[in-house]
Amino acid sequence: MKNRMVKAAAIIFSFLMLFSVLSLGEQQPSVTMQVNKNVLYPGGQVWANISVTGDGKVYLYYDPDILEVVNISTNGGAGHIEGKISVLVAQSGYIDVLFKAIKIGNTTLHMHANVSSQTFDENESISIIPYPNHIMFEPSMIEANINTSFNVDVTINATQEWDSTNFNIIYDPNILDFKNYSIIAALSNSSTVTVNKTSGIINCNLASDGKEIGKLHLITFTFYGKKEGASKLMISNASLFNETTPLDFDVINGSADIIAVKVYFVPDYREIYMATGKPNHFKESLLINAFTSINSILLSISFNPSLVNVIGIENGTAFNDVGYVIDNSAGEIQITAINFTGDGTIINITFSTLDGGITDIGISGEAYDETFTSISIYSGNGTAEILIDDIPPTTTLQHGMPYYNDGTNEYITSNTPLYINASDDDGNASGVKEIHYIIDGIEYVTTNSSTLIHLNGNDGLHTIEYYSIDNVGNEESHHIVTYYLDNTHQQQHCSMVCLTTMTEQMNT
The missing domain is CATH 2.60.40.680 (Immunoglobulin-like)
Structure with a gap:
């Protein structure tokens, strides 16, 4: 009887082991990704948690201009290059990545995995938005001469209503000597300021009798530059409240350079x-x-x-x-x-x-x-x-009226304006230095980028050669045009149509 019970127990145990193995073999591969927040402020942090069931490789792509990797935790083998994290997972595993927001903008975390012969893709959108409220120094960067005084304000720029704020101002007492402060009249008489000139810490507890919103200068500090050097002006241990509700904000610190030379x-x-x-x-x-x-x-x-x-x-x-x-x-x-x-x-x-x-x-x-x-x-x-700048200028010559082209010659008179225009705007253009034009072998130079000329002299063919040079000496290819100057309208030089056309243009 006892042997039968032992055999029965062994059979049951074997059956349970077989069932367990079969159940494990039926476990489906999966890869999922979650983030603990989708909206955060600059400097804030976000976790991306990836769970893996099965064997394979997982890739996590991110924008390194917006997010910075702070920490990678995994039970697999991880590799990281800027913008891409890769993890080799054996059996089941996890990948936890902590990111820090370094720039305002919208981005996407893209997870791609090849696990147990299956492909998985998931995306999580992340938005880094500006803080709604700011506590800051104005101006934030100060240059002051040694042995002189200067003022600096602490300002709140708020998009939400607030009624109280607390913060410390930290400065270098070896470089700056605190002189005095002035709280704006809009704040409550219950506001207090405590100064420790030895440690360079000013404690400010400021309250308003009502609700404030928008930009408000809270307090003005006067310092004296007693030694050359740079002192940070820092806002620390700050808080901002609307009654008892804390508000989100960032601080913009400043600096003061005391100049001796x-x-x-x-x-x-x-x-x-x-x-x-x-x-x-x-x-x-x-x-x-x-x-x-x-x-x-x-x-x-x-x-x-x-x-x-x-x-x-x-x-x-x-x-x-x-x-x-x-x-x-x-x-x-x-x-x-x-x-x-x-x-x-x-x-x-x-x-x-x-x-x-x-x-x-x-x-x-x-x-x-x-x-x-x-x-x-x-x-x-x-x-x-x-x-x-290796690109020469470009020069054009255009004519006005009267003008006629009979297919062989271009006819003008001494009243016909000729416009020479130069431009130099390609690439790293240094600009037009000179226009050169040569009329019948006589050269003229102008330092303007355009010039107006007229042809004078005897009737007949006249040649104009023109080109430009830029301010670093690039000289363009020379252009040559030939005009027939016809001031007397001799028929042997110009057809009746030409004569009629030019005469009409001159009389217009």
Whole structure:
């Protein structure tokens, strides 16, 4: 009896195992994707969760201009290149990807999978929308001279009603000295501001007696620039409420550059045209403004030596003594200037172009006072964009009336206007420099892009050759036309139809 029970149990166990295997074998492959949100703000994060049943490969495509991958978690083997995540899944698995929104816009997460000989595709739309409310500095970027005061406002720009806000202002107390603040009259008397000048933190608790919406200047701060350098102006630990309901918002931080010595290029940006193999020259002036006492300055000027070279330097009047070393192979100029005389030009640099492209003309270095104590400089770099123009201008010649063409000759009189027009607007066009026209071997040049001429002289055939040159020396192919000048209307030169037509045109 006992043996029968053991055999029965073994049969039942075998049956259950077989049923389990058959059930597992019948499990259908599947791939699904879900996101935890479809709308978010810049800087917000969204999870994409993919569940896989079966063996195969899963691809997740995203727009790297709008979304940034923060983390990938999976029990498979993952690979990632910008815009594409691929995961090899053995049996069942999961893929969890955390994205960060980096730009406002609409995008789609596209999942494509080949699992257990089946294909799966799913899409999830993601929208990154602007924050409805902003707490910000105005202006956000400040340049102030050392030993002077400046004001900066904190402003709310809201599309939703609000009635209270709290935030901290953080600044660098080594560079800025807090002087005072002024709250706008529209805010409640219960608003409070607490200043800790040692730590550089200002705590603001601001309330309104009513509901506010739109743009509102909340508070004005006055700072004093006591030391050269850059101080961040940050809004931290901020909140915005409509009664007890918190509102979504972002903050726009600011910065303050306190300038003791400013060294900068004029112009700070320029376009220079050149034809291939034909260098062009341009000049950059290096200027200085000192807002504290200085004696000397050491500077390094950098440029791209594959695009430009220095071919000349002229000293300015800001220093009595200026020395420099040019290294065109490294793209550097080392400048030593002593005995400061006043604001103005340090040097004028003449560059020669080598190739097309954009080069920054950078400035680095320090100024020194009479005791040789270093003073940081605020540098205003230059930029030169070199444009290649290898296309010559195009020139046309058009006639007015009276005019007649008998199929052999083109007849005009000295009253017939001839219009020569040049244009140069293809590609990186440098513009028309000159129009050249040659009448019966005598050359004329105009610097205008159009000119009006008349033929004079004896009746008969006259030849006009014309062409234009652009500002980098591209010369177009020459054009030649021949007119028959007929001021006396001699019949041997012009048919009766010609005479009648031209006479009617002259009398019109």
